[in-house]
Amino acid sequence: MAEERAPLLEVRGLSLAFGGVRCLDGLDLTVWEGEVVSVIGPNGAGKTTLFNVITGVYPPEAGEILFEGKSVLGLDPHQIARRGIARTFQTLRLFLNMTVKENVMAAAYGHTRAGVVRSVLRTPGMRREEREIEQLAEERLAFFGDRLVGYRWRQPAYSLSYANRRRLEIARATAAKPRLLLLDEPAAGMNPVETHEMTELIGRLREEGGYTILVIEHDMHVVEGISDRVVALDHGIKIAEGTFGEVATDPRVVEAYLGTSAAERK
Amino acid sequence: MSLSEGPEQPRIGVDEWVASAEERRARSPLARAQDAIERVPAAVKLVALVVPFAVFPLFVDSAYLMQVGIDTLVFVLLALGLNVAVGWVGLLDLGYVAFFGIGAYLYAAVASEYAGRYWDAAIAIPVIAVAVAVSGFLVGLPSRRLVGDYLAIVTLFFLQLWLVVLINASWSRGPNGISDIYPLQFFGRQVTSLDGYFYVALIAFVVIISFLYLLNQSRTGRAWRALREDELAAELMTMPVSRLKLMGFAVGAGIAGVAGAIYAPVQGAVFPANFDLVLLITLYAMVVLGGAGSLVGVTVGAVLINGLLEALNDADNASWIFYGVVAIALIALLRPWWQPIAVLGSTVVFGFAVHEIAEQARPSLVGGATFGDSRIDRLVDSWVLLPQNILTGDGLPTGWLGRLAYIALVASVLGLTLVRSHLWRLVGLVPVLYLAACVWANLLVSQPAVARFVLIGGMLVGLMAYRPEGLFGKQRVEIV
Numbered sequence: 090m091a092e093e094r095a096p097l098l099e100v101r102g103l104s105l106a107f108g109g110v111r112c113l114d115g116l117d118l119t120v121w122e123g124e125v126v127s128v129i130g131p132n133g134a135g136k137t138t139l140f141n142v143i144t145g146v147y148p149p150e151a152g153e154i155l156f157e158g159k160s161v162l163g164l165d166p167h168q169i170a171r172r173g174i175a176r177t178f179q180t181l182r183l184f185l186n187m188t189v190k191e192n193v194m195a196a197a198y199g200h201t202r203a204g205v206v207r208s209v210l211r212t213p214g215m216r217r218e219e220r221e222i223e224q225l226a227e228e229r230l231a232f233f234g235d236r237l238v239g240y241r242w243r244q245p246a247y248s249l250s251y252a253n254r255r256r257l258e259i260a261r262a263t264a265a266k267p268r269l270l271l272l273d274e275p276a277a278g279m280n281p282v283e284t285h286e287m288t289e290l291i292g293r294l295r296e297e298g299g300y301t302i303l304v305i306e307h308d309m310h311v312v313e314g315i316s317d318r319v320v321a322l323d324h325g326i327k328i329a330e331g332t333f334g335e336v337a338t339d340p341r342v343v344e345a346y347l348g349t350s351a352a353e354r355k
Numbered sequence: 356m357s358l359s360e361g362p363e364q365p366r367i368g369v370d371e372w373v374a375s376a377e378e379r380r381a382r383s384p385l386a387r388a389q390d391a392i393e394r395v396p397a398a399v400k401l402v403a404l405v406v407p408f409a410v411f412p413l414f415v416d417s418a419y420l421m422q423v424g425i426d427t428l429v430f431v432l433l434a435l436g437l438n439v440a441v442g443w444v445g446l447l448d449l450g451y452v453a454f455f456g457i458g459a460y461l462y463a464a465v466a467s468e469y470a471g472r473y474w475d476a477a478i479a480i481p482v483i484a485v486a487v488a489v490s491g492f493l494v495g496l497p498s499r500r501l502v503g504d505y506l507a508i509v510t511l512f513f514l515q516l517w518l519v520v521l522i523n524a525s526w527s528r529g530p531n532g533i534s535d536i537y538p539l540q541f542f543g544r545q546v547t548s549l550d551g552y553f554y555v556a557l558i559a560f561v562v563i564i565s566f567l568y569l570l571n572q573s574r575t576g577r578a579w580r581a582l583r584e585d586e587l588a589a590e591l592m593t594m595p596v597s598r599l600k601l602m603g604f605a606v607g608a609g610i611a612g613v614a615g616a617i618y619a620p621v622q623g624a625v626f627p628a629n630f631d632l633v634l635l636i637t638l639y640a641m642v643v644l645g646g647a648g649s650l651v652g653v654t655v656g657a658v659l660i661n662g663l664l665e666a667l668n669d670a671d672n673a674s675w676i677f678y679g680v681v682a683i684a685l686i687a688l689l690r691p692w693w694q695p696i697a698v699l700g701s702t703v704v705f706g707f708a709v710h711e712i713a714e715q716a717r718p719s720l721v722g723g724a725t726f727g728d729s730r731i732d733r734l735v736d737s738w739v740l741l742p743q744n745i746l747t748g749d750g751l752p753t754g755w756l757g758r759l760a761y762i763a764l765v766a767s768v769l770g771l772t773l774v775r776s777h778l779w780r781l782v783g784l785v786p787v788l789y790l791a792a793c794v795w796a797n798l799l800v801s802q803p804a805v806a807r808f809v810l811i812g813g814m815l816v817g818l819m820a821y822r823p824e825g826l827f828g829k830q831r832v833e834i835v
Contacts, residue, residue: 184584199593208573247832
């Protein structure tokens with residue numbers, strides 16, 4: 090671990106309960122610039138809740154979240170997104186009745202300026218800005234080869250296939266110009282070929298896009314293929330952390346997934 | 356193999372098949388027409404909308420029709436403003452009419468004998484637009500986090516509050532209203548003629564629809580559409596949802612304010628009763644009929660509804676519209692072509708039979724005449740039951756048949772929706788249509804004030820069943 094770099098994201102003692110259910114319980118997590126970190130754990134372990142707390146959807150009951158060394162607690166979700174944290178959703182949440190290109194352009198809201206008056210007067214600055222975000226959208230969509238380019242730009246998002254919707258969600262998140270990308274089960278529901286593609290894509294997102302990536306994933310082949318580090322959660326507690334090999338063989342992780350007796354047999 | 360469309364065609368359900376769904380949709384003639392309309396440049400659409408209005412005063416020399424024209428333009432402005440909140444931002448705003456009222460009363464406050472002031476409209480209208488937009492902002496402030504039903508209740512409460520204040524406050528002169536409002540005056544020149552007011556309203560329309568079009572084609576418009584699709588996703592994609600909603604409220608309110616500032620001097624008086632729920636419902640009908648979200652659609656919707664409401668005030672027109680709508684609906688909905696003809700023919704034959712039997716049984720049942728006296732009313736006289744409109748000695752009150760038939764009509768329409776077989780539906784349609792004609796000739800034609808709302812309501816219900824996105828609206832897809 091390169092200790093001289095500052096951590097991009099630092100989560101300390103994060104706790105949140107819904108009613109009597111503790112979703113997050115004193116969770117610590119550090120993500121360094123340029124890393125790909127996977128969060129794994131059985132259903133209900135608190136993975137998506139962790140994403141929701143980091144992005145400001147739920148306020149935590151206790152703990153601290155530092156992004157680039159500054160606290161993001163108490164900020165509205167759109168302010169946190171503007172600081173540089175963008176995400177995708179486990180249950181796809183595209184703007185279905187907008188075109189593919191508009192979906193991506195909409196996410197550029199945070200780094201564009203034109204207000205009502207400038208928009209209506211079509212000032213040169215506003216027009217330049219529009220051209221820029223249109224270019225940005227085309228560029229982000231071109232990242233996925235020829236799947237989301239050309240005539241697809243003008244198609245409504247609802248006409249896309251499931252796998253393409255997942256790709257569009259990633260394109261949309263990157264258009265917000267984030268430093269940290271949170272991907273919630275990017276390979277869920279994909280066939281083996283598409284899953285393999287997604288694995289390569291996450292690698293390219295880091296290499297070419299320069300994003301730091303925190304990813305929730307259930308497919309262990311994907312996790313193995315992409316992760317620098319793996320963090321395993323169960324009942325909102327971090328039960329293991331390390332390389333894929335270390336975490337996959339950790340008895341507590343095996344127990345969380347398969348139950349006590351399986352862990353003992355091992 | 357039975358599911359695939361051929362060796363080159365992708366199998367149903369695979370990526371390529373899903374991706375080509377839009378192309379398959381585009382093959383239908385209706386969708387092609389819609390796409391063609393969409394490709395027309397905005398400037399051409401604007402001209403196409405404005406020209407019919409611009410030449411309207413040249414062909415009209417009745418003061419009544421000019422007044423209708425001005426009212427229609429005011430309705431168009433109001434519908435355009437309502438469309439911002441409802442069609443673009445996706446907020447169910449039931450307090451909208453209050454902003455129209457605030458605009459009208461503000462004009463009364465800056466240009467009336469009662470207020471003792473006479474502002475130039477070139478100053479008054481922009482100031483009122485901004486002031487009402489600010490009031491929209493303030494109303495939105497406590498309710499901006501509310502969604503759906505809750506927002507509807509809060510805004511409806513605000514409208515009622517506004518009305519109660521208007522009726523009881525002394526500054527607004529209560530229900531008597533303010534009735535000595537000065538006419539609009541631009542740079543010292545008063546607008547005196549109805550034509551003048553019409554063109555003022557038309558200029559306001561051009562400015563506002565252009566403003567809205569340009570705003571919609573910007574990052575703000577995009578963000579509004581995005582948050583209407585998915586609020587949480589929009590917020591997490593850097594869009595400040597609360598602030599955007601407030602902006603939508605304020606822009607819509609400002610436009611309603613302009614409409615109020617034109618409406619007040621045209622009428623010369625403002626009363627609390629001008630800004631009630633009936634107006635709100637009419638405006639919603641315009642937006643929904645034209646297609647929420649579409650500027651062209653909302654404009655056409657407002658013209659259609661206001662035009663129909665005026666036309667239906669006249670019993671002759673109303674009869675033509677009623678029978679015409681029924682015939683067009685049958686032709687549009689029944690395929691192939693001989694089915695609507697068979698149904699209409701059977702209805703008339705059925706009518707003659709009933710008429711004959713009734714005449715034999717009790718001549719007073721067919722002894723009356725319909726209130727309407729257009730040619731089409733004469734046509735139905737001979738086969739629709741029309742009892743004498745006097746007490747017939749049976750102790751039955753005037754108009755009893757119409758009321759009875761109305762109840763029977765509603766019941767039989769509901770019954771008809773339960774019938775599964777197409778053939779039996781056709782058969783069932785015959786007595787239903789006959790009942791409808793009886794209701795119209797006996798009851799509704801003599802009461803245009805009620806009939807017009809019943810008819811427009813029925814047409815809206817029918818349209819919503821077959822085209823829920825409205826005339827010019829875009830079909831929305833919701834996948835959970």
